Amino acid sequence: MPLVVQKYGGSSLADAESIKRVARRIVDTRKAGNQVCVVVSAMGDTTDELLELADAVTPSAPERELDMLLTAGERMSMALVSMAIANLGDSAMSFTGSQAGVITDDVHGKARIIDVTPGRITEALADGHIVIVAGFQGVSQNTKEITTLGRGGSDTTAVALAAALDADVCEIYTDVDGIFTADPRIVPSAHKIDQISNEEMQEMAASGAKVLMLRCVEYARRFNLPIHVRSSFSYREGTWVHPAEGEExxxxxxxxxxxxxxxxxxxxxxxxxxxxxxxxxxxxxxxxxxxxxxxxxxxxxxxxxxxxxxxxxxxxxxxxxxxxxxxxxxxxxxxxxxxxxxxxxxxxxxxxxxxxxxxxxxxxxxxxxxxxxxxxxxxxxxxxxxxxxxxxxxxxxxxxxxxxxxxxxxxxxxxxxxxxxx
Amino acid sequence: MPLVVQKYGGSSLADAESIKRVARRIVDTRKAGNQVCVVVSAMGDTTDELLELADAVTPSAPERELDMLLTAGERMSMALVSMAIANLGDSAMSFTGSQAGVITDDVHGKARIIDVTPGRITEALADGHIVIVAGFQGVSQNTKEITTLGRGGSDTTAVALAAALDADVCEIYTDVDGIFTADPRIVPSAHKIDQISNEEMQEMAASGAKVLMLRCVEYARRFNLPIHVRSSFSYREGTWVHPAEGEExxxxxxxxxxxxxxxxxxxxxxxxxxxxxxxxxxxxxxxxxxxxxxxxxxxxxxxxxxxxxxxxxxxxxxxxxxxxxxxxxxxxxxxxxxxxxxxxxxxxxxxxxxxxxxxxxxxxxxxxxxxxxxxxxxxxxxxxxxxxxxxxxxxxxxxxxxxxxxxxxxxxxxxxxxxxxx
Missing domain, CATH: 3.30.2130.10 (VC0802-like)
Incomplete structure (x- = not known):
């Protein structure tokens, strides 16, 4: 059975209605005959709200504790997405980054994934569950501390998990239709790119294109993994980022x-x-x-x-x-x-x-x-x-x-x- | 050095100002020459807000996922209390129930603590840190799933940790001055009880007195641990619940x-x-x-x-x-x-x-x-x-x-x- 890894960002999970919509989409993917592993970000403004709370308590929060605080955000969204899937009659299990085996270095706030040991995920998928994983977080290899991956971290979680699970594709859901030839807010005639090579996508990301973060694209190239960037608000095809290297x-x-x-x-x-x-x-x-x-x-x-x-x-x-x-x-x-x-x-x-x-x-x-x-x-x-x-x-x-x-x-x-x- | 375990409930942690006040109190206890391990509940209405979110997604949330959702509450408060302590120049480390070694059975929503293995807590205390632990939560022994302890669970966490750490006292902070001879809302002349035996406290709790939950009092009796129930809004002595048994x-x-x-x-x-x-x-x-x-x-x-x-x-x-x-x-x-x-x-x-x-x-x-x-x-x-x-x-x-x-x-x-x- 094909294995699809999907990632939904905060704008796709803004409130209870959005979560139910995403759950429907996940269940549809499962019903189409796929195993599905989903990576979620924190809901809408949750991360900003948590940062405001931290600011209200101290002007300089220790990074270990800030990571502990912020990781509550994905914990909430993953549990809610799982509940919404259960409400549709399917079975979902949520896992924190630590439970999912996302092993990082020990740099709080911008940790790097150094290994993924997805034993519990594999088991849950084999048992027929849809799996929901908290993005943006992991556990440090040496100190066993909770870490966060920094900006765009959930995309990186998704690609890293997709690589570790040998997934057929990693779908990155966002609030736009894909990667565009330029920012449509600046260039109204910009259009969606259907296909782009990973190499080009890396240059685009490094040059300021914001839809995919550079680290996530690099990771996908390393593991020869196709990424499909698409909108969670439509069923249109988005942009395929191909890993193919060397083939002109x-x-x-x-x-x-x-x-x-x-x-x-x-x-x-x-x-x-x-x-x-x-x-x-x-x-x-x-x-x-x-x-x-x-x-x-x-x-x-x-x-x-x-x-x-x-x-x-x-x-x-x-x-x-x-x-x-x-x-x-x-x-x-x-x-x-x-x-x-x-x-x-x-x-x-x-x-x-x-x-x-x-x-x-x-x-x-x-x-x-x-x-x-x-x-x-x-x-x-x-x-x-x-x-x-x-x-x-x-x-x-x-x-x-x-x-x-x-x-x-x-x-x-x-x-x-x-x-x-x- | 004496070891004090303190527990602060949600009403003592309602907002950023309350958290700063509690942090001051914790630091004072440390400066008075104690090792301090603190158990916290979720802030004010957080648990209710999380339950509302779950209700908005499904009328019948799977209990595993509900536990995953609710445990985000204490995670937030423990990180914020740690930050507030750091802001006062002292050093605090927060730990989830799982990290603190709170091992439970696998009954989601009302798990029972079956063991406490507080290795990381002991280490952090020995390193001179104040330790903040998420109450109300643990990890199941067999399935390694996140569990919650049900109503009054944070009190039980505090007493169980105090027992495992061989603490000198377990202080339960609440928004009243202690245990009263009757509910002061019904009997205006009711007065605070200075001393009460654990046996009596068990009967009071089993008979509807709400300040301490029965399970927590039973636990304290089993481990011969004194409990001091007191207000986080004053420095007055509260009610001492003595474990002494058999001594008339x-x-x-x-x-x-x-x-x-x-x-x-x-x-x-x-x-x-x-x-x-x-x-x-x-x-x-x-x-x-x-x-x-x-x-x-x-x-x-x-x-x-x-x-x-x-x-x-x-x-x-x-x-x-x-x-x-x-x-x-x-x-x-x-x-x-x-x-x-x-x-x-x-x-x-x-x-x-x-x-x-x-x-x-x-x-x-x-x-x-x-x-x-x-x-x-x-x-x-x-x-x-x-x-x-x-x-x-x-x-x-x-x-x-x-x-x-x-x-x-x-x-x-x-x-x-x-x-x-x-």
């Missing part, structure tokens, strides 16, 4: 979509000595602050001064900390001044066809030039081009690129103008 | 207090054949319905008919079920008719001094007679006299007895009129 699909569109990200800031270190080790010293310092750097640009040195400028982007939330660390080390690093800009945006074009189709970058730059948008930084991978623009021009940039690559029509093949390649 | 304390008052109970109904089986086995047949039938019977009275048989009446009391909630079962078996049992009365009340006088002071029953009956209150049923134990009255006369009965035994003044010794004993 000649029918696949050259461009998958356009992602954008407003969460980064840019720091420019002005007047760095252009000597070996200068840049390394800067990034060692930033790294010691546990700050993840995204893009880095170093200008050509001005011959007259022997000095250069180094710019990099980083999460806005880490911005002030990084600036402070650099200021404190100004004497040692020997730069002239710092510039900090958190009014930037990043737009990324993703598509595995870039490998074999030259000219993508040139087309992208031309589209932005035609729209009067200045490019502040550029970075590329084999299947992605990202540029940083002024924040207030980001929406225009997304639209210009979406149009330039023929993504505005649902059946449109990406258009690639000739050019000199990137 | 000549200074102890003869009468401890007056308890009452409105939760019972009375069934009279009229015209039962007065032959061996008739009563047994009735009570076997009732027992098969899982109904607990309290008092039983059988009238003297009328010689002319060879028939008698049998009356018994049982929880109102089981009344209709028992009546139906009896009606269904009317042919087999051979009685004439049934009377059902749920407008009754039971008043009980409890005191270990009854053993050595005759005339208690006579004084009680006289007091009720003087107040014009008819007695419908009587039952006694070595240290208790209970009578059933009409429900609307129960308050008068409680007051009359409270006065007759000199309990109206706080320093009053119980007055026992001469008589022929009971």
């Amino acid at each position: 699909d000649v029918e696949a569109p050259i461009i998958a979509g356009v992602a954008h990200d407003r969460s980064e800031a840019k720091i420019t270190v002005v007047g760095v000595k252009d000597t070996p080790g200068s840049a390394a010293a800067i990034f060692n310092l930033i790294s010691a602050q546990q700050v993840n750097i995204d893009m880095i640009v170093q200008n050509v040195s001005a011959v007259a001064t022997g000095r250069t400028d180094v710019s990099f982007t980083l999460p806005k939330t880490d911005g002030q900390r990084a600036v402070q660390a650099l200021q404190d080390a100004k004497g040692d690093l020997g730069f002239e001044s710092l510039q900090y800009d958190d009014q930037i945006g990043k737009v990324s074009l993703v598509g595995s066809g870039m490998r074999s189709h030259p000219g993508v970058s040139a087309t992208l730059f031309q589209a932005l030039a035609d729209a009067g948008i200045n490019i502040e930084m550029i970075s590329t991978s084999e299947i992605r081009v990202s540029v940083v623009t002024k924040g207030d021009l980001l929406d225009d940039a997304v639209r210009a690129i979406h149009t330039a690559f023929g993504l505005d029509s649902a059946d449109g093949e990406a258009v690639v103008y000739g050019g000199t390649g990137r | 304390d000549v200074e102890a008052p003869i009468i401890a207090g007056v308890a009452h109970d409105r939760s019972e109904a009375k069934i009279t089986v009229v015209g039962v054949k007065d032959t061996p086995g008739s009563a047994a047949a009735i009570f076997n039938l009732i027992s098969a319905q899982q109904v607990n019977i309290d008092m039983i009275v059988q009238n003297v048989s009328a010689v002319a008919t060879g028939r008698t009446d049998v009356s018994f009391t049982l929880p109102k909630t089981d009344g209709q079920r028992a009546v139906q079962a009896l009606q269904d078996a009317k042919g087999d049992l051979g009685f004439e008719s049934l009377q059902y009365d749920d407008q009754i009340g039971k008043v009980s006088l409890v005191g270990s001094g009854m053993r050595s002071h005759p005339g208690v029953s006579a004084t009680l009956f006289q007091a009720l007679a003087d107040a014009g209150i008819n007695i419908e049923m009587i039952s006694t134990s070595e240290i208790r006299v209970s009578v059933v009255t009409k429900g609307d006369l129960l308050d008068d009965a409680v007051r009359a007895i409270h006065t007759a035994f000199g309990l109206d003044s706080a320093d009053g010794e119980a007055v026992v009129y001469g008589g022929t004993g009971r």
Whole structure:
């Protein structure tokens, strides 16, 4: 019998009616001849409400206790979903992350899954039950403490369980129809992507597409697992994220979509000595602050001064900390001044066809030039081009690129103008 | 270092401010030189809110899933209390019932504790932490399922943990000052009892006194553990429940207090054949319905008919079920008719001094007679006299007895009129 793992997010479980609707959907999947293992998030605003309670008690909650508090959220939703399934005459058993064998490291608040030992799940499925598992949580391998997986953790739980159970598919239910060629709030003509490779999905997620978190996509690739992202509010097909690697699909569109990200800031270190080790010293310092750097640009040195400028982007939330660390080390690093800009945006074009189709970058730059948008930084991978623009021009940039690559029509093949390649 | 186990109920943990107040109290106990292990109930109305959610999803929730849902309540409060303690600069660790080693049988919704293996608690206490444990919950020995202990379960958790940890005292915090000689809402002159024997407390609890549940008191007696029932809203001494058994304390008052109970109904089986086995047949039938019977009275048989009446009391909630079962078996049992009365009340006088002071029953009956209150049923134990009255006369009965035994003044010794004993 095929085994389907489904994951329902908080927006699909907002209240008792939503829970009953989801239960109906789960029972339908079971009746269609599948074994079903379901991963649930906390209901609607539960997590926010629990965080408010914590805030009312202390401004700085110990992370162990915060995990203990937050994991109550999925415990509630999993029990309620099980009850709603029982009410439809089917049999469901709920399991916490710990009971489901989700073993993590011991980093509270953002633990990583290091093993899944789903003995109880397998047994319950074999006994004919539908299984409901609390997402977002696990138990630490060494200390046996309750942990949470951080943002998007329930998706990761679902993919990890699907891999451990050797499921046929992992369905991620959300409140949109799937992955879109761009954010439809910015690009009204954006359309749902039917098929996307895992590799492309990773670049999309890393570039700011919010429907799937990067860790979950990485996990699915590692275990060669297909993900089906779809809406819990309709029965339409969503977006299939294929794990296939190495197989070139000649029918696949050259461009998958356009992602954008407003969460980064840019720091420019002005007047760095252009000597070996200068840049390394800067990034060692930033790294010691546990700050993840995204893009880095170093200008050509001005011959007259022997000095250069180094710019990099980083999460806005880490911005002030990084600036402070650099200021404190100004004497040692020997730069002239710092510039900090958190009014930037990043737009990324993703598509595995870039490998074999030259000219993508040139087309992208031309589209932005035609729209009067200045490019502040550029970075590329084999299947992605990202540029940083002024924040207030980001929406225009997304639209210009979406149009330039023929993504505005649902059946449109990406258009690639000739050019000199990137 | 002395070890204190404290238990705080939901009314002491109603909101963030209450939680901070309780945390202050716990830290004070620690600073006074004690190791502290705290058992918490769910916050205020949390359990009711969770039950409402379950009701909105299904009219008949599976008990396993209901336990999973309800245990989220204590999980939330224990994490919040721990956070509030951390905010005061002390260190607390919270543990679920399962983590605390509270092992139960596998009866969901009203599990019994069969063992406590508090290894993690002992370790955390030895490491200098204050320990917070979720009350009301455990894990079943055979199936490793999450269970709840039923009404008053957090008190039982506290006493069981105190016994397993060999604590010096178990403090039960509530929203009243302790155990009273009668319910102050009925008897304004009722006063707090400073000391009461465990044996007396068991009779009080079994007779309807609500501050401590019977199971918790039984547990404390078994493990020879003193309980201190007190208010979380003041620093006054409450009521000490002493485990001492066999030691006659000549200074102890003869009468401890007056308890009452409105939760019972009375069934009279009229015209039962007065032959061996008739009563047994009735009570076997009732027992098969899982109904607990309290008092039983059988009238003297009328010689002319060879028939008698049998009356018994049982929880109102089981009344209709028992009546139906009896009606269904009317042919087999051979009685004439049934009377059902749920407008009754039971008043009980409890005191270990009854053993050595005759005339208690006579004084009680006289007091009720003087107040014009008819007695419908009587039952006694070595240290208790209970009578059933009409429900609307129960308050008068409680007051009359409270006065007759000199309990109206706080320093009053119980007055026992001469008589022929009971």
